[in-house]
Amino acid sequence: MGLEEKVISREIQTILYESGKTLGTAESCTGGRVAEAIISTPGASEYFKGGIVCYTNEVKERLLGVSHDLLEEKTAVCEEVARAMVQGAISALRTDFAVAITGLAGPGGGSKEIPVGTIWIACGSADDIATMKLEGDQGRDINLNLATFNALHLLYDYLSTHVAQIEREA
16 A cells, blocks of 8 residues: 555544544455555544455345345446445445445456446445546556545545535534
Protein backbone atom coordinates (compact mmCIF):
# COMPACT_ATOMS: atom_id res chain seq x y z
CA MET A 1 0.00 0.00 0.00
CA GLY A 2 1.31 3.38 -0.98
CA LEU A 3 1.60 6.63 0.91
CA GLU A 4 -1.42 8.14 -0.82
CA GLU A 5 -3.66 5.26 0.31
CA LYS A 6 -2.45 5.75 3.89
CA VAL A 7 -3.16 9.48 3.71
CA ILE A 8 -6.68 8.99 2.32
CA SER A 9 -7.33 6.29 4.94
CA ARG A 10 -6.41 8.82 7.62
CA GLU A 11 -8.84 11.34 6.10
CA ILE A 12 -11.60 8.71 6.06
CA GLN A 13 -10.79 7.93 9.68
CA THR A 14 -11.12 11.58 10.68
CA ILE A 15 -14.56 11.91 9.10
CA LEU A 16 -15.92 8.68 10.57
CA TYR A 17 -14.35 9.08 13.99
CA GLU A 18 -15.56 12.65 14.45
CA SER A 19 -19.08 11.82 13.23
CA GLY A 20 -19.43 8.58 15.18
CA LYS A 21 -20.46 6.77 11.98
CA THR A 22 -19.43 3.23 11.05
CA LEU A 23 -18.12 1.55 7.91
CA GLY A 24 -17.97 -1.92 6.38
CA THR A 25 -16.66 -3.38 3.15
CA ALA A 26 -17.83 -5.95 0.62
CA GLU A 27 -15.05 -6.93 -1.76
CA SER A 28 -14.97 -9.37 -4.61
CA CYS A 29 -12.03 -8.92 -6.98
CA THR A 30 -9.93 -6.90 -4.50
CA GLY A 31 -10.14 -9.66 -1.90
CA GLY A 32 -9.86 -7.40 1.14
CA ARG A 33 -7.42 -4.77 -0.07
CA VAL A 34 -9.78 -1.89 0.76
CA ALA A 35 -10.34 -3.25 4.27
CA GLU A 36 -6.57 -3.58 4.65
CA ALA A 37 -6.09 0.06 3.67
CA ILE A 38 -8.76 1.18 6.11
CA ILE A 39 -7.37 -0.74 9.06
CA SER A 40 -3.82 0.46 8.36
CA THR A 41 -4.69 3.53 10.39
CA PRO A 42 -4.44 3.00 14.17
CA GLY A 43 -7.84 3.38 15.82
CA ALA A 44 -9.82 1.92 12.92
CA SER A 45 -11.71 -0.31 15.36
CA GLU A 46 -13.62 2.79 16.46
CA TYR A 47 -15.47 3.00 13.13
CA PHE A 48 -14.64 -0.05 10.97
CA LYS A 49 -16.88 -3.01 11.82
CA GLY A 50 -15.54 -5.50 9.28
CA GLY A 51 -15.49 -6.70 5.74
CA ILE A 52 -16.89 -9.51 3.65
CA VAL A 53 -14.76 -10.97 0.90
CA CYS A 54 -17.39 -12.28 -1.49
CA TYR A 55 -15.34 -13.74 -4.29
CA THR A 56 -18.11 -16.03 -5.55
CA ASN A 57 -21.70 -15.40 -6.50
CA GLU A 58 -22.78 -17.89 -3.85
CA VAL A 59 -21.28 -15.71 -1.11
CA LYS A 60 -22.71 -12.55 -2.66
CA GLU A 61 -26.15 -14.17 -2.49
CA ARG A 62 -25.87 -15.89 0.88
CA LEU A 63 -24.06 -13.26 2.97
CA LEU A 64 -24.99 -10.04 1.18
CA GLY A 65 -28.45 -10.91 -0.12
CA VAL A 66 -27.61 -10.09 -3.74
CA SER A 67 -30.42 -11.43 -5.91
CA HIS A 68 -29.69 -14.68 -7.74
CA ASP A 69 -31.79 -13.42 -10.65
CA LEU A 70 -29.76 -10.20 -10.85
CA LEU A 71 -26.50 -12.15 -10.91
CA GLU A 72 -27.86 -14.47 -13.60
CA GLU A 73 -29.28 -11.67 -15.72
CA LYS A 74 -26.53 -9.05 -15.44
CA THR A 75 -23.51 -11.04 -14.11
CA ALA A 76 -21.59 -10.07 -10.98
CA VAL A 77 -19.78 -7.29 -12.83
CA CYS A 78 -22.37 -4.54 -13.07
CA GLU A 79 -23.45 -1.40 -11.29
CA GLU A 80 -26.58 -3.01 -9.85
CA VAL A 81 -24.59 -5.76 -8.12
CA ALA A 82 -22.11 -3.24 -6.70
CA ARG A 83 -25.05 -1.27 -5.28
CA ALA A 84 -26.64 -4.43 -3.86
CA MET A 85 -23.32 -5.33 -2.24
CA VAL A 86 -23.23 -1.97 -0.44
CA GLN A 87 -26.77 -2.49 0.85
CA GLY A 88 -25.97 -6.07 1.83
CA ALA A 89 -22.81 -5.09 3.71
CA ILE A 90 -24.65 -2.35 5.59
CA SER A 91 -27.33 -4.83 6.59
CA ALA A 92 -25.02 -7.74 7.45
CA LEU A 93 -22.45 -5.65 9.31
CA ARG A 94 -24.93 -3.13 10.75
CA THR A 95 -22.98 -0.09 9.61
CA ASP A 96 -23.91 3.40 8.52
CA PHE A 97 -21.84 3.19 5.32
CA ALA A 98 -20.17 0.58 3.13
CA VAL A 99 -17.91 0.38 0.13
CA ALA A 100 -18.09 -2.48 -2.39
CA ILE A 101 -16.07 -3.64 -5.37
CA THR A 102 -16.88 -6.23 -8.03
CA GLY A 103 -15.04 -6.79 -11.28
CA LEU A 104 -12.64 -8.69 -13.47
CA ALA A 105 -9.02 -8.12 -12.47
CA GLY A 106 -7.65 -10.67 -14.94
CA PRO A 107 -5.74 -12.02 -16.56
CA GLY A 108 -8.61 -14.23 -17.73
CA GLY A 109 -12.36 -14.33 -17.34
CA GLY A 110 -13.34 -11.45 -19.56
CA SER A 111 -15.66 -11.39 -22.54
CA LYS A 112 -16.45 -9.01 -25.38
CA GLU A 113 -19.32 -7.58 -23.34
CA ILE A 114 -17.36 -7.37 -20.07
CA PRO A 115 -13.62 -7.28 -20.73
CA VAL A 116 -10.90 -7.80 -18.15
CA GLY A 117 -10.28 -4.56 -16.30
CA THR A 118 -13.99 -3.77 -15.91
CA ILE A 119 -14.52 -3.01 -12.24
CA TRP A 120 -17.52 -1.46 -10.49
CA ILE A 121 -17.08 0.41 -7.22
CA ALA A 122 -19.96 1.57 -5.04
CA CYS A 123 -20.17 3.28 -1.68
CA GLY A 124 -22.75 4.98 0.43
CA SER A 125 -25.58 4.45 2.84
CA ALA A 126 -28.49 2.04 2.50
CA ASP A 127 -30.53 4.54 0.48
CA ASP A 128 -27.90 6.76 -1.18
CA ILE A 129 -25.14 5.08 -3.18
CA ALA A 130 -22.47 6.53 -5.47
CA THR A 131 -20.84 4.38 -8.14
CA MET A 132 -17.81 4.42 -10.39
CA LYS A 133 -16.81 2.20 -13.29
CA LEU A 134 -13.19 1.43 -14.15
CA GLU A 135 -12.31 0.15 -17.61
CA GLY A 136 -9.12 -0.89 -19.32
CA ASP A 137 -6.84 -3.80 -18.56
CA GLN A 138 -3.54 -2.69 -17.06
CA GLY A 139 -2.62 -6.18 -15.85
CA ARG A 140 -3.93 -7.88 -12.71
CA ASP A 141 -1.74 -6.13 -10.12
CA ILE A 142 -2.34 -2.65 -11.51
CA ASN A 143 -6.06 -3.34 -11.99
CA LEU A 144 -6.32 -4.28 -8.30
CA ASN A 145 -4.25 -1.31 -7.17
CA LEU A 146 -6.36 1.07 -9.25
CA ALA A 147 -9.57 -0.44 -7.89
CA THR A 148 -8.39 -0.03 -4.30
CA PHE A 149 -7.11 3.50 -4.89
CA ASN A 150 -10.32 4.60 -6.62
CA ALA A 151 -12.53 2.95 -3.99
CA LEU A 152 -10.79 4.88 -1.22
CA HIS A 153 -11.13 8.15 -3.14
CA LEU A 154 -14.79 7.56 -3.99
CA LEU A 155 -15.47 6.75 -0.33
CA TYR A 156 -13.62 9.84 0.88
CA ASP A 157 -15.45 12.10 -1.58
CA TYR A 158 -18.80 10.56 -0.61
CA LEU A 159 -18.18 10.87 3.13
CA SER A 160 -16.84 14.42 2.81
CA THR A 161 -20.09 15.50 1.22
CA HIS A 162 -22.68 13.32 2.92
CA VAL A 163 -21.48 13.18 6.53
CA ALA A 164 -21.29 16.98 6.66
CA GLN A 165 -24.83 17.12 5.23
CA ILE A 166 -26.12 14.60 7.78
CA GLU A 167 -24.57 16.62 10.61
CA ARG A 168 -26.14 19.86 9.33
CA GLU A 169 -29.57 18.21 9.22
CA ALA A 170 -29.26 16.77 12.73
